[in-house]
Amino acid sequence: MEYAVRIQNLSKQYPDFSLNNISLDIPKGSIMGLIGENGSGKSTTIKAMLDIVKRDTGEVEILGMDIREREQDIKEEIGAVFSESQFHEFLNAVQISGIMKRIYKNWDEELFSSYLSRFALPEKKKVKEYSRGMTMKLAIAAALSHHPKLLILDEATSGLDPVARDEILDLFFEFIEDGEHSVLIASHITSDLDKVADYITMIHNGSILFSEEKDQLLEDMGILRCGEEALAGLSGVRIVGVRRNPYGVEALIHGRDIVKRRYPELVVDRTNIEEIMLYSVRRDRK
Numbered sequence: 001m002e003y004a005v006r007i008q009n010l011s012k013q014y015p016d017f018s019l020n021n022i023s024l025d026i027p028k029g030s031i032m033g034l035i036g037e038n039g040s041g042k043s044t045t046i047k048a049m050l051d052i053v054k055r056d057t058g059e060v061e062i063l064g065m066d067i068r069e070r071e072q073d074i075k076e077e078i079g080a081v082f083s084e085s086q087f088h089e090f091l092n093a094v095q096i097s098g099i100m101k102r103i104y105k106n107w108d109e110e111l112f113s114s115y116l117s118r119f120a121l122p123e124k125k126k127v128k129e130y131s132r133g134m135t136m137k138l139a140i141a142a143a144l145s146h147h148p149k150l151l152i153l154d155e156a157t158s159g160l161d162p163v164a165r166d167e168i169l170d171l172f173f174e175f176i177e178d179g180e181h182s183v184l185i186a187s188h189i190t191s192d193l194d195k196v197a198d199y200i201t202m203i204h205n206g207s208i209l210f211s212e213e214k215d216q217l218l219e220d221m222g223i224l225r226c227g228e229e230a231l232a233g234l235s236g237v238r239i240v241g242v243r244r245n246p247y248g249v250e251a252l253i254h255g256r257d258i259v260k261r262r263y264p265e266l267v268v269d270r271t272n273i274e275e276i277m278l279y280s281v282r283r284d285r286k
């Protein structure tokens with residue numbers, strides 16, 4: 001398998017936080033969703049991976065290149081969007097295009113202009129007169145207009161309404177369609193990742209809880225609703241987290257198939273990324 005990104009044992013120590021031995025691979029042509037609570041280390045992972053903050057340990061290979069050796073070449077191949085606005089608020093889209101042309105060898109004015117029309121972004125309006133959603137769309141348009149191979153988004157869709165988000169998600173599908181382009185999205189909007197991600201990595205307290213193929217994860221895991229006794233009597237099933245209510249228990253488990261086969265009398269429902277995230281974190285807090 002070819003990889004767009006390979007990260008091995010990436011660590012970064014801040015006075016009150018440490019990112020611990022993060023290892024993760026993003027196969028070429030796929031969308032990786034990075035999830036985790038506020039402050040879990042998603043942005044630090046992205047920044048350390050891109051050498052925006054200095055990492056303490058670890059190896060990072062992007063599109064087969066070492067970021068420390070070929071930073072400029074790699075930056076030409078990456079489109080990155082962060083949640084904070086990247087453009088000076090007194091600029092308009094035309095002026096931004098002029099600046100980007102000087103930064104990126106492959107800057108494509110026509111492509112940028114076509115994204116502006118597609119997202120209904122006025123060319124002459126200053127960024128400060130844009131809404132938050134418009135600013136995010138502008139940043140995504142700019143990130144895509146130098147023909148990057150890898151798109152990295154850190155909470156970039158959170159300011160968008162559901163219609164605009166859907167539009168952007170469609171764009172991501174188009175982007176990876178040829179198998180040569182890949183996307184890394186750090187997002188709290190787990191429903192977006194349910195829709196588009198091929199892989200999900202969850203970070204918790206600076207460490208990776210899991211990094212797996214989404215379909216496999218959703219196929220394997222399930223929410224079991226039963227009584228305390230039935231839960232205690234399960235075998236061959238790994239319990240990730242449990243919620244108790246007056247009527248019984250709800251547990252996130254690995255091995256939905258095993259439950260169905262061995263315990264046909266029990267109810268086990270499909271789950272989604274949001275439940276996986278909530279139960280995984282609650283386990284830690286019990």
Ligand SMILES: Nc1ncnc2c1ncn2[C@@H]1O[C@H](COP(=O)(O)OP(=O)(O)OP(=O)(O)O)[C@@H](O)[C@H]1O
Pocket residue numbers: 014015016017036037038039040041042043044045155
């Ligand atoms: N420059 C810095 N100096 C010191 N601590 C930092 C710095 N940047 C981030 N941190 C700390 O690292 C931890 C992880 O922050 P990070 O921004 O990576 O989390 P996140 O998962 O992206 O959170 P969110 O979902 O809120 O954006 C936090 O405790 C934060 O205070």
